[in-house]
Amino acid sequence: MLHGVDLSIAPGEVIGLLGENGAGKSTLMNIVSGSLKADAGRVLLDGREVQFGSVRDGIEAGIRFVHQELSTIGSLSVAENIFLGDYFAGRSGLVDRNRMTQGSLEALAAVGLEHVDPKTDVDTLRPGQQQLIEIAKAIVVEPTLLILDEPTSSLTPFEAKKLFELIGKLSASGVAVIFITHKLEEALANCHRIVVLRDGKLVSDEAAKATDKARLIQHMVGKTSVFEWGGSVMQPGQPQVEIRGLRDEHHLKPIDLDLNAGEVVALFGLVGAGRTEFMETLFGFRRAAAGSISIGGVPLRLGHVPTSVRNGIAMVPEGRKKRGILPSHSVERNITLSCLESLSRLGFIRGSAERTGAARLARALHIRMATADQQITDLSGGNQQKAIFARAVMAGPRLLLLDEPTHGVDVGAKSEIYEIIHDLARKGMSVVVSSSELPEVFAIADRCVVFSRGDLVGNLGRAEMTEHDILRLAFANH
Amino acid sequence: MSNGTSNAGSRLGAILARRETSVALILLLVLIFMTLANEFFLTQRNLLNVGRQASVVAMVALAQALVIISRGIDLSVGSVIGLSAVTGALVAQETGSQVLGIGGALSAGLACGIFNAVLYTRFHINPFIATLGTMSIARGISLLMTGGIPVSFSGWASWFGAGRIWGIPASLLLMLLLAVIFYVLATRTRVGRNIYATGDNPTAARLAGIDVDRTRGLVFAVSGLVAGLGGLILAGNLASAGPDLGRGYELDVIAAVILGGTALAGGRGSIPGVLLGALLMALLGNAFVLLGVSSHWQVVTKGLVIILAVAIDGVRRGRED
Structure with missing residues (x-):
């Protein structure tokens, strides 16, 4: 993941760490904080080499990492969360509530939550407030190095301002801060130095005053693109899918989108931009709050996956293990799952039709297996993913939704999956691929639709697609 | 080793690795032991009696198996039998x-x-809780309806309970008929496939x-219906x-479902099991009666057999990891 990264930070310094999804930011910080081990290289603290066996070791050495995902425990009080694992319990083993409350009040005031009662349960607070509780927890004992992973993504502008004041104070008292963010202005305004990672390499390390937004995007994008575009040369097909004002109950703004037959459309956006939510709402897996969808001119009943599948939508979800495979089932039964209706007569599955159907797709998608009766978990990750693909394709969809289809598959399987996507488009399917990797977008897309903060902010044809413009749009609402 | 024998070897290994096999072995041991220990055991009359006794548990267990395969559980069946x-x-x-x-x-x-x-x-109530509630409600209603006095x-x-066809208990024949239907349902039909996929x-499954x-609704409804049939048979017999x-x-x-190799985590299980x-x-119940052992021991032994069968399985799986 990482390739020979050198980075140093002085006491009181604030560094902004930038990079695309998967550039290696979190990996690097996990190594520094002790939750991952480096394959090579050293971590020096005050000039002495340290080797952390666990996060606990890191914390004892004064390194605190506040993760992007909340790790507060909802059923415990604010005070108990702040002092989690160390309740001032004396020799008696009893928790000293007074000292805990007192300490919490100070920590809460520091992060701008002076109005929160330390005795309230954390799950009654907003996510943004919970994020601040995590930061409070990290600074109860003043750390040497504080790492914050996208701390402002769930904060209101006012809370964010308070947080930056706190970071300023910590910096003044000698705490080093590393600050991972996607918001370029935020980094430029609040950091001393800005470091950019790309593909696991450190590509730039500049003073915040000496750089600007355009330059940072340039660093993040680079220009290497591994895969050649094998896109469709056919004329844009007939309009096939019409989406109007579609939104879910939480994340999405109303989305309009038209899809043509034989077209591959990439959905690009940062993590949390709403791509998955959009796809799931379109598919009926997530409840739609408003909007309409029609396929081939026929309106679709929203919010019911079996209806969507019957009317020609299929989806390959992100997260093969959790949401894709049936682990105790054979490869064959995994493949045929979405089209049992057409394989059966009067409710009875026709065994021979099932066998030949699954075999045809396994061949077409080059699934490497000993027999179709093999349990799917015996296959490699890439071949499992191709089996899930086969399932979606076998349903005979007119609209195929792919959510991060190449996550966790190796390079070989990746290029095979790209070929499959193009083949399917050539047969007249509309294919929508959600991707957070720009090289992938360029390898497959006829068109790129950009999401930012739950809104569709850009729709670029192949000729207009540049890495710079796509990223600029993705950061549009940040 | 030639390819053929290694294939046969692995197939034999696969059969031995199934929990059904452990249970079949225990069953065989009990059969042999009882044949030697009691001359009355291996008579037609006794064996048919065992079959009749097994039939209600087996029927309700067939439906329960579908519930558990779909990752649910139905604790209410005993009370539903009564109601x-x-x-x-x-x-x-x-x-x-x-x-x-x-019909009632x-x-x-x-x-x-x-x-x-x-x-x-x-209402998205966890089936363990939902059926625990129903278990109590159904039992309470039966007490209310009868005032606690048998009807x-x-x-x-x-x-249904005590009748015979060609000398074979009707309940046993009914159970065998249901077993065939459930076997076909589980292995040959789309509904069966949906049940396994849902549990796995x-x-x-939803995304597919x-x-x-x-x-899920179907398996619970079937479980209730079959429990109703069980109630009819038990009451008819008495x-x-x-x-x-x-x-x-x-x-x-x-216990019968779990002994038969069905995974509580869902997605796996077989009707023959x-x-x-x-x-x-x-058979265990019958053995205790024939040997004249206190029925209190029977309760203890049932528990031990369940733990033993699942433990054999667990130890073997543990070694695989």
Whole structure:
């Protein structure tokens, strides 16, 4: 993941760490904080080499990492969360509530939550407030190095301002801060130095005053693109899918989108931009709050996956293990799952039709297996993913939704999956691929639709697609 | 080693690795031991008696197996047996109609099953909790309906419970018929496939277009209906429907399902395995009666056998990891 990264930070310094999804930011910080081990290289603290066996070791050495995902425990009080694992319990083993409350009040005031009662349960607070509780927890004992992973993504502008004041104070008292963010202005305004990672390499390390937004995007994008575009040369097909004002109950703004037959459309956006939510709402897996969808001119009943599948939508979800495979089932039964209706007569599955159907797709998608009766978990990750693909394709969809289809598959399987996507488009399917990797977008897309903060902010044809413009749009609402 | 023998070897290994095999082996040991220990054991009359005793547990276990394969559990079956029997008996008594009595018993069972299904799929109550509630409600209603006093239930119901066809107990034949139907359902039909898929990975099944809620609702409804049939048979056999009928049956039923190799985590299990499990439970009961051992020991032994069968399985799997 990482390739020979050198980075140093002085006491009181604030560094902004930038990079695309998967550039290696979190990996690097996990190594520094002790939750991952480096394959090579050293971590020096005050000039002495340290080797952390666990996060606990890191914390004892004064390194605190506040993760992007909340790790507060909802059923415990604010005070108990702040002092989690160390309740001032004396020799008696009893928790000293007074000292805990007192300490919490100070920590809460520091992060701008002076109005929160330390005795309230954390799950009654907003996510943004919970994020601040995590930061409070990290600074109860003043750390040497504080790492914050996208701390402002769930904060209101006012809370964010308070947080930056706190970071300023910590910096003044000698705490080093590393600050991972996607918001370029935020980094430029609040950091001393800005470091950019790309593909696991450190590509730039500049003073915040000496750089600007355009330059940072340039660093993040680079220009290497591994895969050649094998896109469709056919004329844009007939309009096939019409989406109007579609939104879910939480994340999405109303989305309009038209899809043509034989077209591959990439959905690009940062993590949390709403791509998955959009796809799931379109598919009926997530409840739609408003909007309409029609396929081939026929309106679709929203919010019911079996209806969507019957009317020609299929989806390959992100997260093969959790949401894709049936682990105790054979490869064959995994493949045929979405089209049992057409394989059966009067409710009875026709065994021979099932066998030949699954075999045809396994061949077409080059699934490497000993027999179709093999349990799917015996296959490699890439071949499992191709089996899930086969399932979606076998349903005979007119609209195929792919959510991060190449996550966790190796390079070989990746290029095979790209070929499959193009083949399917050539047969007249509309294919929508959600991707957070720009090289992938360029390898497959006829068109790129950009999401930012739950809104569709850009729709670029192949000729207009540049890495710079796509990223600029993705950061549009940040 | 040639390819052929290694293949045969691995196939044999696969068979040995199944829990059904452990249970079949225990079953065989009990059979051999009992044949040697008691001359009455291997008589037609006794074996048919074992079959009759096994039939209600086996029937209800067949339906329970589908519930557990779909990653649910139905704790209410024992109480539903009682409520169905009482309902059937009272309806027959009030209307004087045998058909309505039988219909009443089956409808009461089905209604309980649908109630569970609605609690689970519409109100998203964990099936363990939902059916625990139904278990108590159904038992309470049977007590209320009867005032705690058994109701006589003879006529056609006795045929289900004690009747014979060609000398074979009708309940045993009914159980075998149900076993064939459930086997075909589980292995050959789309509904069966949906049940396995739902239990193996509900999210993946939903995303593949399977109507997970309908599948879950169906298995609970079937479980209730079959429990209703069980109540009819048990009451018919005694010619009386007591409000306490079927108390504790849920444990025997779930034990038979688990003994038969069904995974509580869902997605795996077989109908023949469930039959083996139910048969073993009945055989143990018979053995204790024939050997004249206190029935209190029977309770302890049942528990031990369940733990033993699952432990053999667990130890073997543990070694694989």
